[in-house]
Amino acid sequence: MTGIERVDLRGAAATMLMTLYMRKIDARSRRPILGDPYAENVYARIDxxxxxxxxxxxxxxxxxxxxxxxxxxxxxxxxxxxHGQVLHLGCGLDSRPLRVDVPSSTRWIDVDQSGVMDVRRRLYAFPEHVVQVPASVTDDDWWDAVDPGRPTLVVAEGLFPYLPPDGVHDLVDRVVQRTRRAELAFDAVAPWTATASRWTPALRAAGTEFAWSWNPADFAHRHPGLRERDDVSIFDEVALREPRLWLRPLLATAGHLPAMQDSMRVHRFTTG
Structure with a gap:
């Protein structure tokens, strides 16, 4: 990977730079949590x-x-x-298909806006079975690239909170309707987290804020065919894995507050 790529993105697309920056910082830590081996080199190539x-x-x-x-x-x-299929939605500059070592028998589809995908292609060297699809995740046309017969995992990281509520539910409906058997993995924020994002100076400066928040009753009502397999509090994960050991007890104590528990959660649903 050589050369410098000029990236000038605003709105939700700008979050890909924020995320990449934070993964770079984590990778440099003495006790990395994710330890993304690509983050620092890729970030260094971006202007x-x-x-x-x-x-x-x-x-x-x-x-x-x-x-x-x-x-x-x-x-x-x-x-x-x-021999299944992974739909990596709103992939941004994430190195996930390289980090998880995708088998050649797997069909992997990265989907994001065309401007993002242009940069992504130049920054990463993905194997041929990792397909890059330039499209808005809320569009319908890109689903022609999906094999409906394969068991499918849909991964949407840092995506759903930035979509309007109808966009989230329409996308989930497409997953259910366009695949025979699927898992859906995504993160969601609490309503108070979404409200706070609108008053966070850095997010406002980037032109991005959360538009959708987690309402379990509403989600279950809108998608009765889905069964929840996992529900993980990211705050709990941080309390266990925070590299600054002195901070872990403080986080564990704060984690007793329901608001902190629910600030961000990661969900895994299945269609069967």
Whole structure:
């Protein structure tokens, strides 16, 4: 991977730079949580206009734990469904298909906006069975690339909170309707977290904020065919894996507050 890529993205797409920056910081830690081996080299190749990334250093453990949980679930799926299919939605500059070592028998589809995918292709060298699809995840046309007969894992990291509620539910409906058997893994934030995002200076400066928050009753009502397999509090994960050991007891104590428990959770649903 050589050369410098100019990236000037605003709105939700700018979060890919924030996430990459935090993964770089985690990788440099003495006790990395995710330990993304690609983050630092890829970040070093980007010339961008998103300022104040240092303001997100407090979220490094949160973002690393979220990715680590989703990597674990992806690895579990690939171990049992090596001839299956993974739909990596809103993939941004994530190295997940390289981190989890996708078998050549697996169909892996990365999906994100065309501008993001142009940069992604230049920054990473993915194997041929990792397909890059430039499209909005809420569009219908890109589903023509999906094999409906394969067992499917849908991974949506850092995506659903930025979509309008109808966009989230329509996308989930497509997963149910367009696949014979699927797992759906995604993160969601509490309503108070979404409200706080609208008053966070760094997020406002980047032109991005959360639009959708988790309402379990509403989700169950809208998608009665889904069964929840896992529900993980990222705050709990951070309390266990925070690299700064002195901070773990404080986080564990704060974790007794329901609001902190629910600030960000990662869910895994199945269609069967």
């Amino acid at each position: 961008h206009d998103v300022h104040g990334l240092w303001q997100f250093t407090g979220d490094v453990s949160t973002i690393a734990c979220r990715a680590a949980v989703l990597d674990r679930w992806t690895t579990e799926f690939l171990a049992t469904e090596s």
